[in-house]
Amino acid sequence: MRSRSPSTNNALLIASACLLGLLSTTGASLPYPILAPLFGGDTGNGLTNFLGIPAKLLLGIALMVNPLGLLIGSTVLGAVSDRLGRRRILLATAIGGALGHALTAAALVAESYPLFLLARFGTGLLEGNGAIMRAMLAEKLEGGLRNHALSWLNGAFHLGWLVGPLLAGLTVGVSITLPFSIAAGALLLGAALAALALARETPAPATGERWWAVARERHAFTLLRHAPLRALFYIHFAYACGVAAFYEFFPLWLVDVGRYDVRQIAFVNMGMCALMTFAALFAGRASNIDPQRRASVQAGLAALAILAVGFGSLGVGLAAIVLFGLPHAYYNATVQGWAADRFGGFGQGAVMGLLSATFCLANIVMALAGGLLALVDTRLVLIVGGAMAVWAALAMRSASARKAERAVGAK
The missing domain is CATH 1.20.1250.20 (MFS general substrate transporter like domains)
Known part of the structure; x- marks a missing residue:
C-alpha cells in the first residue's frame, strides 16, 4: 500500500480534528434550548420533581455539571494524551461521549434526575478532549499552517454552538430524545472516520505508570x-x-x-x-x-x-x-x-x-x-x-x- 504524502496527512489530521471538534461542541450545546422549557414549565415530569427541590434549582445544577466535567476533562485528558498517545485517547473519549449522549436520552425516557446528572457530567468529562485536538495540531504542524489549523479548529468549536441549538430546535418536536440520539450516532461516525484518517502512533516506552497516576501527577x-x-x-x-x-x-x-x-x-x-x-x-x-x-x-x-x-x-x-x-x-x-x-x-x-x-x-x-x-x-x-x-x-x-x-x- 502506498504511503500518504505529508500534505495529505496534514489535510486528514486537520479535517479529523475539526470534525470531532464540531460534533463534540454540538453535543455539548444541545441541551440549552431543551432544558429551560422542561424545567421552567409545570410539566409534572419526574425529572423536574426530584426530592421536592425547586425546578429552577434543579435546572441550575443540571447546567453546572457539564461544565464541571469539562473542567476536569480539560485539566487531565491533554496531559494523559501526552503520555499515552493522542489518537488512542481521542478516539476513546469520542466513543465515550457518544455513550454519554445515549445515557442522557435514557435518563430522559426514565425521567431519572440522578441518571441525567451522571450522563451530563460524564459527557462533559469526555468533551474535555478539545485539549487533545489542539495538542495534535500543535505537535504535528509547524509555522503558519499550525496557526491556521488551530484557528480552523476554533471555528469548528464555534460552529458547534450554532449547530447544537439548531439541531435541538428542529428535532425535539419529534421526540425529546431524538437530538441526543442523532448526536451520539454522529459522534460514533466521526470517531470511525477519524480512526481511518489518523495515523497510528508509535507507543511511548512503557514506564509502568497507570493513566490515573499520569492524570494525578501531570494534570494541566x-x-x-x-x-x-x-x-x-x-x-x-x-x-x-x-x-x-x-x-x-x-x-x-x-x-x-x-x-x-x-x-x-x-x-x-x-x-x-x-x-x-x-x-x-x-x-x-x-x-x-x-x-x-x-x-x-x-x-x-x-x-x-x-x-x-x-x-x-x-x-x-x-x-x-x-x-x-x-x-x-x-x-x-x-x-x-x-x-x-x-x-x-x-x-x-x-x-x-x-x-x-x-x-x-x-x-x-x-x-x-x-x-x-x-x-x-x-x-x-x-x-x-x-x-x-x-x-x-x-x-x-x-x-x-x-x-x-x-x-x-x-x-
Missing part, C-alpha cells in the same frame, strides 16, 4: 509552578471571566431590555456564532507583530463590545453582541498559537489543557458570581466582566512591553 494545573505559565493563567483567566459573563448573561440582558423570547435570542446567538466561525477561517494568518501585543488589542476590542452591551441601548447592544465574535475569534487564535510556540516544551497536551481548563473554570466562577450580581442588575454582570477583560488586555500589553525592553537590553 501543575504547569502553574512555572512563573511564565502562571502569568499567562492569570491574564487568560481574567479575559475568560469577561467572556463567560458575556456568554452566560447576554440572553438575560436581551430579556430584561428587549423582552426577547427564545427564538429571538437564538437568532442573535446565531449571528454572533456565524461571524465568529467566519473570522476563525482567517484569524490564523501570520503577522510580524508581537503575538502578546496583538492579543492585547484583540482582548481590548472584545472588552469594549462587552461594555457596550452593559452600558448601551438595545440597538447598540445587539450590534456589540454580534460584533464580539470578531475580536474573540482572533484572540483565541493568537493566544493558542503563541502558547504552542512558547510553551510546547512542557507538553502540548498539558498546555492546551491549561487554556481550556482556565476557560471552564471562568465559566463556573462567573455562573456563581454573575447569578448574585444579576439579583441587583444584569448590566452589572456585563460591566464587571468587561472590566476584567480590560485588565487582561492591559496586562497582556504590559507583558509585551517588558519583553521588548528585555530584547533591547540584551543587544
Whole structure:
C-alpha cells in the first residue's frame, strides 16, 4: 500500500480534528434550548420533581455539571494524551461521549434526575478532549499552517454552538430524545472516520505508570509552578471571566431590555456564532507583530463590545453582541498559537489543557458570581466582566512591553 504524502496527512489530521471538534461542541450545546422549557414549565415530569427541590434549582445544577466535567476533562485528558498517545485517547473519549449522549436520552425516557446528572457530567468529562485536538495540531504542524489549523479548529468549536441549538430546535418536536440520539450516532461516525484518517502512533516506552497516576501527577494545573505559565493563567483567566459573563448573561440582558423570547435570542446567538466561525477561517494568518501585543488589542476590542452591551441601548447592544465574535475569534487564535510556540516544551497536551481548563473554570466562577450580581442588575454582570477583560488586555500589553525592553537590553 502506498504511503500518504505529508500534505495529505496534514489535510486528514486537520479535517479529523475539526470534525470531532464540531460534533463534540454540538453535543455539548444541545441541551440549552431543551432544558429551560422542561424545567421552567409545570410539566409534572419526574425529572423536574426530584426530592421536592425547586425546578429552577434543579435546572441550575443540571447546567453546572457539564461544565464541571469539562473542567476536569480539560485539566487531565491533554496531559494523559501526552503520555499515552493522542489518537488512542481521542478516539476513546469520542466513543465515550457518544455513550454519554445515549445515557442522557435514557435518563430522559426514565425521567431519572440522578441518571441525567451522571450522563451530563460524564459527557462533559469526555468533551474535555478539545485539549487533545489542539495538542495534535500543535505537535504535528509547524509555522503558519499550525496557526491556521488551530484557528480552523476554533471555528469548528464555534460552529458547534450554532449547530447544537439548531439541531435541538428542529428535532425535539419529534421526540425529546431524538437530538441526543442523532448526536451520539454522529459522534460514533466521526470517531470511525477519524480512526481511518489518523495515523497510528508509535507507543511511548512503557514506564509502568497507570493513566490515573499520569492524570494525578501531570494534570494541566501543575504547569502553574512555572512563573511564565502562571502569568499567562492569570491574564487568560481574567479575559475568560469577561467572556463567560458575556456568554452566560447576554440572553438575560436581551430579556430584561428587549423582552426577547427564545427564538429571538437564538437568532442573535446565531449571528454572533456565524461571524465568529467566519473570522476563525482567517484569524490564523501570520503577522510580524508581537503575538502578546496583538492579543492585547484583540482582548481590548472584545472588552469594549462587552461594555457596550452593559452600558448601551438595545440597538447598540445587539450590534456589540454580534460584533464580539470578531475580536474573540482572533484572540483565541493568537493566544493558542503563541502558547504552542512558547510553551510546547512542557507538553502540548498539558498546555492546551491549561487554556481550556482556565476557560471552564471562568465559566463556573462567573455562573456563581454573575447569578448574585444579576439579583441587583444584569448590566452589572456585563460591566464587571468587561472590566476584567480590560485588565487582561492591559496586562497582556504590559507583558509585551517588558519583553521588548528585555530584547533591547540584551543587544
